[in-house]
Amino acid sequence: MKYDVIVIGAGVVGPCISTALSRQGKKVLVVERDWSKPDRIVGELLQPGGVKALKELGMIQCINNIDAVDVTGYYIQYFNHHISIDYPLKEITEVTNPLNILDEKETQLKSDNTINKEVWDNDKRVRGVAFHHGDFLQNLRSVCKKENDTLEATVTKLIYEDDTVVGVEIKEKNGKTRKIYSKLVISCDGIYSKFRKQYSNNIPTIGSYFIGLYLKNAKLPENNKGHVLLGNHAPVLIYQVSPTETRVLCAYRSTKPPSSANDEVYKYLKNEVLPNIPKETLPAFQSALELKKFRIMPNQYLSAKKQNQKGFLLLGDSLNMRHPLTGGGMTVGISDCVLLARLFKSIDDFEDYDQVKEKVTIFHRKRKNLDAVINTLSIALYSLFAADKKALKILQYGCFRYFQRGGECVSGPIGLLSGMLPFPMLLFNHFFSVAFYSIYLNFINRGINFPLAIWECFEVLFTAIIIFTPYLWTELVQ
Numbered sequence: 001m002k003y004d005v006i007v008i009g010a011g012v013v014g015p016c017i018s019t020a021l022s023r024q025g026k027k028v029l030v031v032e033r034d035w036s037k038p039d040r041i042v043g044e045l046l047q048p049g050g051v052k053a054l055k056e057l058g059m060i061q062c063i064n065n066i067d068a069v070d071v072t073g074y075y076i077q078y079f080n081h082h083i084s085i086d087y088p089l090k091e092i093t094e095v096t097n098p099l100n101i102l103d104e105k106e107t108q109l110k111s112d113n114t115i116n117k118e119v120w121d122n123d124k125r126v127r128g129v130a131f132h133h134g135d136f137l138q139n140l141r142s143v144c145k146k147e148n149d150t151l152e153a154t155v156t157k158l159i160y161e162d163d164t165v166v167g168v169e170i171k172e173k174n175g176k177t178r179k180i181y182s183k184l185v186i187s188c189d190g191i192y193s194k195f196r197k198q199y200s201n202n203i204p205t206i207g208s209y210f211i212g213l214y215l216k217n218a219k220l221p222e223n224n225k226g227h228v229l230l231g232n233h234a235p236v237l238i239y240q241v242s243p244t245e246t247r248v249l250c251a252y253r254s255t256k257p258p259s260s261a262n263d264e265v266y267k268y269l270k271n272e273v274l275p276n277i278p279k280e281t282l283p284a285f286q287s288a289l290e291l292k293k294f295r296i297m298p299n300q301y302l303s304a305k306k307q308n309q310k311g312f313l314l315l316g317d318s319l320n321m322r323h324p325l326t327g328g329g330m331t332v333g334i335s336d337c338v339l340l341a342r343l344f345k346s347i348d349d350f351e352d353y354d355q356v357k358e359k360v361t362i363f364h365r366k367r368k369n370l371d372a373v374i375n376t377l378s379i380a381l382y383s384l385f386a387a388d389k390k391a392l393k394i395l396q397y398g399c400f401r402y403f404q405r406g407g408e409c410v411s412g413p414i415g416l417l418s419g420m421l422p423f424p425m426l427l428f429n430h431f432f433s434v435a436f437y438s439i440y441l442n443f444i445n446r447g448i449n450f451p452l453a454i455w456e457c458f459e460v461l462f463t464a465i466i467i468f469t470p471y472l473w474t475e476l477v478q
Contacts, residue, residue, distance in 0.1 A: 002181045003029045004350055006168055007148075008155045008195065009188035010035065012043060012137060013316030013333040015144035017186060020057055020099065020341035022147045026350075029149045029180065031170060035141060037134040041212035041249070041295045042324050044133050044241050045071065045226065048087055048126035049370070049419020050331035056098045056338045058107035059143055065112050066135035067242040070120070071128035073414065075225040077278065078400040084222055085403065085414050087126050092411070093420040099341060114243060126420055128327075130226075130241045158185060158195065158312065164353070165311035183350035186313045191300060193318030199309060204302035204321055207379075208234075208386065209252040211265055212295040218246040218284035226327070228385070230396065233272050235325065235385035238281065248285065251325070253386055257296050265294050299323050301379060303474045304371065306364050310353045313360065315340070320371060325382045328374035331419040335370055339363055370422035372475035376468065377416055377427060383467040391463040394456065398438020409433075424476060428468075435464035 010032035167181035415421035
């Protein structure tokens with residue numbers, strides 16, 4: 001038997017693209033090494049742009065019945081000051097017609113123990129959602145298994161005929177190997193992609209790390225908000241993932257992970273993070289700290305490169321990664337599935353490689369709008385929020401004060417962050433507005449020492465350019 005498509009990997013992206021293609025009449029096989037529920041500290045926050053993409057795929061019910069928590073925006077703490085930011089109004093966000101894949105009634109969001117469909121529908125603003133990653137993934141996989149052929153095995157290599165990928169060789173749990181053939185292979189094998197390494201010299205870079213821990217029954221300054229804590233310390237993210245559990249991600253400024261020896265992680269959290277935790281959350285954080293159950297993950301960046309391999313395609317984190325500070329990874333990945341499914345809908349035979357190549361070229365061009373915004377914003381915001389130099393601290397202060405201005409100074413950035421306004425030039429405009437506003441505030445703060453502010457003006461502008469422009473350029477032209 002020859003499949004139309006073989007999908008390698010059943011993370012978030014694999015089930016989404018396989019289900020979308022199978023609903024278009026394609027014969028799809030999904031091969032996953034381990035279908036049991038994973039335990040990860042990322043992929044727990046889905047921005048409104050990702051929720052929108054799930055709706056378009058007809059898979060929005062995958063956020064139901066997992067004790068998911070509504071997210072309505074952000075609470076940003078800057079030293080002793082704070083600001084609350086709501087997600088964008090529905091009326092100003094880009095609207096896309098859903099894929100025609102199933103009866104609409106069967107693919108709508110439902111009410112459950114934690115989600116009220118009526119509240120979601122009547123809210124004038126878009127919403128995100130937070131959850132345990134493993135529970136969400138198992139819901140996606142459940143849909144995937146109902147609508148695709150699935151197999152638990154390890155893909156050991158790709159099968160070639162001349163210069164074309166025509167299938168995969170797998171190793172099953174019993175140790176047996178066999179070959180399975182298809183017209184197209186889509187690799188969604190994640191951040192440590194085996195096939196990216198074989199197919200491309202595109203290597204992810206690690207800029208920092210996150211230390212993660214769970215809080216039990218924590219009280220937050222604002223309910224249903226993602227919390228970002230800023231100051232002299234590296235940024236800290238806090239968001240509720242169930243009625244009783246709250247995730248904390250503490251950035252660690254290093255390209256090497258913190259040592260597990262001599263309680264280095266514990267000391268870092270106690271000395272650097274603990275003093276900056278909001279008073280409402282402090283008791284739960286102290287309790288979690290004493291348990292010493294910490295998880296460490298690298299924050300990786302990988303820009304997407306054009307793909308020209310016949311019969312083979314990278315998708316998801318195997319293609320493209322960004323800093324997880326903005327929680328945009330799943331939004332980009334699921335949105336890519338929507339775009340690719342729309343483009344592939346008109347292809348009757350995936351062995352028509354010229355037509356596939358044409359659609360993949362369009363895919364890479366069209367995905368750049370959202371991709372460039374989310375990826376560049378993640379790097380730029382981390383640089384500002386983790387400020388460890390004078391120029392970055394000036395930009396960090398200016399960024400917070402920019403948000404305090406309200407109006408477009410808030411609605412534009414939160415629209416970009418949420419994945420609802422995929423416009424790179426809007427990002428460019430707001431980022432450099434922050435830079436010039438930071439320079440203006442620094443002149444005011446310097447007062448009679450304005451000659452020093454003149455020097456700092458050039459330093460701030462140069463810093464803004466080098467932490468933003470190269471990444472935006474890479475995302476848009478590569």
